[in-house]
Amino acid sequence: MSETEHLIAEQIPKLRRYARALLGDPIRADDLVQEALVRGLSRSHLWQPGTDIRAWMFTILHNIHINNQRQRRTRADYQELDDDQPEMATPPNQERSLEIRDLARALQLLPEPQRQVVLLVGLEGLNYKHVAAVLDIPIGTVMSRLHRGREALRRFMAYGPAPQASGQAPKLRSMP
Amino acid sequence: MTTRQISIDEDDFQAFVDGQLPPEQRRAVMAYLAGSPDEAVRMDHYRTLNEALHLAYDEVLYEPLPKRLRVEHYRGQSSWAGWLSDWLGLGRLGPVARFAGVALLLVAGTGGGWLMHDRYDNQEVETAAMSFARQAANAHLVFAPDLRHPVEFGADQQDSLLLWLSERLGQAMHAPNLEELGYTLVGGRLLPASGEPAAQLMYENPDAHRITLYIRAGWATPVSGAHEGTVSFAGEGGTSMVYWIEGSLAYALIGAMDREQLFGAAKTIQQQLHAPTLPTPAQEQTATTEKDAT
Numbered sequence A: 001m002s003e004t005e006h007l008i009a010e011q012i013p014k015l016r017r018y019a020r021a022l023l024g025d026p027i028r029a030d031d032l033v034q035e036a037l038v039r040g041l042s043r044s045h046l047w048q049p050g051t052d053i054r055a056w057m058f059t060i061l062h063n064i065h066i067n068n069q070r071q072r073r074t075r076a077d078y079q080e081l082d083d084d085q086p087e088m089a090t091p092p093n094q095e096r097s098l099e100i101r102d103l104a105r106a107l108q109l110l111p112e113p114q115r116q117v118v119l120l121v122g123l124e125g126l127n128y129k130h131v132a133a134v135l136d137i138p139i140g141t142v143m144s145r146l147h148r149g150r151e152a153l154r155r156f157m158a159y160g161p162a163p164q165a166s167g168q169a170p171k172l173r174s175m176p
Numbered sequence B: 001m002t003t004r005q006i007s008i009d010e011d012d013f014q015a016f017v018d019g020q021l022p023p024e025q026r027r028a029v030m031a032y033l034a035g036s037p038d039e040a041v042r043m044d045h046y047r048t049l050n051e052a053l054h055l056a057y058d059e060v061l062y063e064p065l066p067k068r069l070r071v072e073h074y075r076g077q078s079s080w081a082g083w084l085s086d087w088l089g090l091g092r093l094g095p096v097a098r099f100a101g102v103a104l105l106l107v108a109g110t111g112g113g114w115l116m117h118d119r120y121d122n123q124e125v126e127t128a129a130m131s132f133a134r135q136a137a138n139a140h141l142v143f144a145p146d147l148r149h150p151v152e153f154g155a156d157q158q159d160s161l162l163l164w165l166s167e168r169l170g171q172a173m174h175a176p177n178l179e180e181l182g183y184t185l186v187g188g189r190l191l192p193a194s195g196e197p198a199a200q201l202m203y204e205n206p207d208a209h210r211i212t213l214y215i216r217a218g219w220a221t222p223v224s225g226a227h228e229g230t231v232s233f234a235g236e237g238g239t240s241m242v243y244w245i246e247g248s249l250a251y252a253l254i255g256a257m258d259r260e261q262l263f264g265a266a267k268t269i270q271q272q273l274h275a276p277t278l279p280t281p282a283q284e285q286t287a288t289t290e291k292d293a294t
Helices: A003-023 A026-042 A053-075 A098-109 A112-122 A128-135 A139-156 B010-017 B023-034 B037-062 B077-089 B128-143 B155-169 B259-274 B282-286
Strands: B184-193 B196-204 B210-216 B230-232 B240-246 B249-255
Touching: A003 A026, A003 A053, A003 A112, A003 B037, A026 A053, A053 A128, A098 A112, A098 A139, A098 B037, A112 A128, A112 A139, A112 B037, A128 A139, A139 B010, A139 B037, B010 B023, B010 B037, B023 B037, B037 B128, B128 B184, B128 B196, B128 B210, B128 B240, B128 B249, B155 B184, B155 B196, B184 B210, B240 B259, B249 B259
Parallel strands: none
Antiparallel strands: B184 B196, B196 B210, B210 B249, B230 B240, B240 B249
16 A cells, blocks of 8 residues: 555545535445545545645545535436535434534534535634635635634524524514 | 734634634734623634534544445455555654554454444444544543543552553553653553453643553454554544554553654653663562552
8 A cells, every 4th residue: 555545544534524524424425435535546646745635635525525416416307506405414313412413403504615614624623724725715715604604503502692593583572 | 802902803713713823813812802701602602513513523533434435445355464564664654663563553354253233234343443442542531631530540659550450451561651752650540441451551741731551451363454553533632542552462642642743652652662671660570569559
């Protein structure tokens, strides 16, 4: 096994963690990681030693993910919104605490672009520059998605004073 | 609001949470937060959120990899021996790998008894190395942050500790001396690990950073497949682990260190374990027998 292959192998568990959190579905997540692994191995000669292999592999994974989504969209005879929400794919009966399940669900409710940033930063610990490179967006966009994503999750998770975002607040009679 | 010299915007808040702020900016944010409890709470929430993400998904890191996600799977079956020797020759892993044959980590393959059910259609194997790594990581996460009872025996009772651990693990135990790295022994404890006794030795540096060395006895004869022996698992502050097998003992070193430091420390440990004449506990021979102060 070459050095690069070895470095790639090291990234697998983290890619897997990210894909699982991103897609919410373990099997689809592993499918995605497998594709990224195969492509990464076949292009390992293109990786420049000294650059961050993790960011490189995440970029590959992300590009494949975008392609897959595009294909699925053209294949589907129904229309999906542009910022499409992948079907709520919370893994079924997992023995997880309520809070963790809530978090998994809340993540899936987040628009995907925000979810990506929140996960790459908060879970994978990539620095902002790498996140911008992986997602191919300006760093300012990374920051604003991060902020919006975190605020939304904070509300979902009711950490913050939940001002019931869209739904009408419970009817409280106000005395005139 | 005391500091108005440096302006703070939302990006700074995010970067503050993620530890991606340069020191002076960081200080400015802290000063601002001190006078702004609501914002301070918000920052706490963001941090809680990061922790919750890890809590929810870090377990994925320990799941056995299905074949299709292993690099070897795409390389033909016969190559593990070659792969292993490649690995041993790797310059990049110099310190540990070159330490002749020591850092060899062999994981039990399909023959072993660690069959686990998975949500996949096929059976998965949790390798012995994986369960070992998981146990070592758990032990670290539980005891390293413990302020009151991090260890059963303190460093002041090092002799009794080592005698006791040696007895239980059936092998002479030494506590490596990590002073040159700035870490002193806090003490140690005995732990169960898959039906075998395991020892945890804890070290601390002046900044109160703790690292643990986890040692498990009774390692079965290794079979096919090789593993580099590093796992990084993301805890707070980027905790990582390096593990290796030697004879019937499996070792894991865990701490919030970067790869280089961790490998350096592992090398130091391995050298000392191999040359017991080095400044390790030379007093072991004269240990007093007070092994009964659980």
